[in-house]
Amino acid sequence: MRLRLLLLPVAVLALLPVTVVYAHERFIRHDLKYPLHEEYFGRHPGMFLGMQPDMLRIGTTACILLIVFLFIFFFRQNLDVFIEHRLLFRLRGPAQRFLHQLANYLTDKPVTLPWFHTIGEWAVVLFLRSPALVLMYSATNDSLVMPSYPLEPTSAIYFKYIQVVLAILMLTQTALPLAGAMVVGTWIYLWRWGWLAVADAIPVVTVGVVYLTSPWQSHRIAITELSEQQVKWVRLVLGFGFLALGWLKIYNYHLTAGVADNYPAVMDDPMIHFFAMGTNPAFRRENWIVAFALAEVLSGFMVMMGIFTRVWGSLMLWVFIKLMIVNFGWDEIPHIYPIAATAAIVFSNKLRSEFSFIEKIQQKAAREGRPFLRVATVAFASVIIAVLAVFTLLYAFTFIDRSHF
């Protein structure tokens, strides 16, 4: 009851803008072709946490995976030393250098290879300019920012010109702080389509943050590298965007299922199959929704908090490219932008973790010769973080009846 009381004002606040502005003519529908098992997403008295067993199983798989990743990450320094100096100490020459760089890549440490640096520079250039391509694409399709937000014919021309002006600023790298303010302002304007649209477009803000923190004389300099602070903000905003999108997939499960009904190929993904393993095939679509969503939650969380950013960023790159080329085709061409943003992070040598303090505690315990405390600290932190990250909202959502959404 308390939880409901707590959630109610949050839900009311979140829905307020939708009721303030009524514009259902422009809402994009994802055509659900077959009914879902509505009870799957609700409360199940007598079950652990009152959750549907398959949902609980997928959640547990995601939670364990997160615990494992966190545990390994907090010991990454020690593992690196162990592998390089104990296991592979006989290696010499190119093989030794290759494994060293590979280990650095996987553990988010600087990769000092010239070609890696060059790709990183190119990724930053693409990241800063690709939004202009997306804006131009949207303008030619009578939409705003993304084809999901079609423009009213009566005002389309003005919004299209504004997008063109913004695209010119981006392409010529002129007055980037102004471009950043316009990106953030446009994102706020997306409240016009409702809070779901705003959540959907959070990744758009990522580039806005970089623009805002660029100099006014941006047209005079070649921006090929992001500062440590900018990388941090890109990671936080992009990661949070995907974390939110992941949760929205479960919250608004009809819409997610609607996409799958129209593009059945998206259901055949090895990573999602992994999350959904051992579940009841009678709830195939429901399991897919939760597995897909939690895969995205995990990716977003890892990127946001800086846990194996490159590994998860690489997985995200793979998924985006697959969605753009294999599953959705030309309709998803705006995915160039999140691909560029993710690539800018993956190929950055300035990655940091928001949980670095746990690593420090662990290392301090190691210096003091307290091995049990090291393992206990890391294990405790990993379990708490993973359980909170996966189960808090998954559990809370079962209290909210979304069958009529």
Added chain:
Amino acid sequence: MKFASMKQIIVLTAITCALLFGLDYYKNPQLWHSRSVSMARPGVRLTLWMNHLCCLGCLADVRQALAEVPGIDLANASGPKQLLTQAEANMQGASLPDYGNTVELPISDLEKLDLVAVDKALRDKGFVAGRMELSGVEHFRLEALLEHLCCGMCDRSIQERVAFLKAKGSAGQLKWLDSVSVDHQKKTVAAHARFLEPGKTVDVVEFLSGLNYLGYEPSSLRIISEEKMQHTTHEGE
């Protein structure tokens, strides 16, 4: 290098927001006022949102189409005020905020009003109402007459598929719908509406389209208000 200050960022963002919202408000008034129009007027009303109603010629045709429909007080119907004449509309460069507009119809006799007849009359004249928004009735049900309800499966399919239909309305369609009951003998489907707050509306086109989606074409759709419902209950007793 000179960077933007926090003050500059906030001001520029606020200006962008204001520009976009202002532009939208000025150029798309129909999206901002679609609800407030009906909220301002008391009484039982049917507000037709016509996706095409651009000039006085259109309005005249709509009025003509509805002239024979019983239950509507066409004399007191109010249409958009800023419509162009046909001659003005023919001029190159003539423009309106939108091609679509609303027509508000006071309902003089709720019992006589058949919403399928309204829809058919408009279609026969070459129009389609994008929305038919009912307001001013707090408790009511919509009763659709379905000629084809031949077996128990027909009955069950409607009852069972309505939940799916509500779920399918990801844009919030049919949120007003509380439950559905089927009367096999009378061949009617009743859509029981939730309490309709004063000033709020229910789009009956959602229910009509829903029945079509389920594979049924109603031959009539009537609004049974609270008073009528109580009357029917007493008769039954």
